[in-house]
Amino acid sequence: MNKIKYLAVLTFLLSATVFAQTENDDEDKLSLNSGTIDSQFEYVIQRSNNYQDYKVIKKVWLYTLKAHTMDSLNAIQKNLNDTKAVVNTQAKEIDNLKASLSETQNTLDETNLEKDSMSLFGIQMSKGGYNVLMWSIIGGLLALLLLFIYKFKNSNVITIEARKALSEIEGEFEEHRKVALEREQKVRRQLQDEINKHKKI
Secondary structure (H helix, E strand, O other), X not given: OHHHHHHHHHHHHHHHHHHHHHHHHHHHHOOOXXXXXXXXXXXXXXXXXXXXXXXXXXXXXXXHHHHHHHHHHHHHHHHHHHHHHHHHHHHHHHHHHHHHHHXXXXXXXXXXXXXXXXXXOOEEEEHHHHHHHHHHHHHHHHHHHHHHHHHHHHHHHHHHHHHHHHHHHHHHHHHHHHHHHHHHHHHHHHHHHHHHHHHHO
């Protein structure tokens, strides 16, 4: 029975020692001059004295904790300001890139429009419209050429027929002139004969 009590007491003492050791190790890890703000607050809370429901904290610790907190806040504020500056710079770069992209897109649209269009007498036309207009002009000129050839051939035939008719008329006129000349000569001879007869009488 004594042995059991002895073992129980020994076990309790060992457990208490281990617990105290663990608690001391945790407290040793905490520090007022290193670690996170949370661990520094934890250090102050654990190392402070208790008075009823209150904690009695050394002023030096409070000032140190305040200084560390202010340093952390200032570092966070500086980091925030740096981040804002970076964000503003990147926003300006994005705006510049958007403007550049818009200008590039406009240039690309103009280039595509110029590539897909032709200039005729200073007027921009689509390639399809330009081709239709050109083929229409070529078709019109070809139709005029065929009409001109038809008219020329028709005129040529009429001219040949007119020349032929003129030649025939000239032949008839020449024949008529010869006949008329012969008649005139005959009439003159007759007249001369009559004059000669009258002179003899």
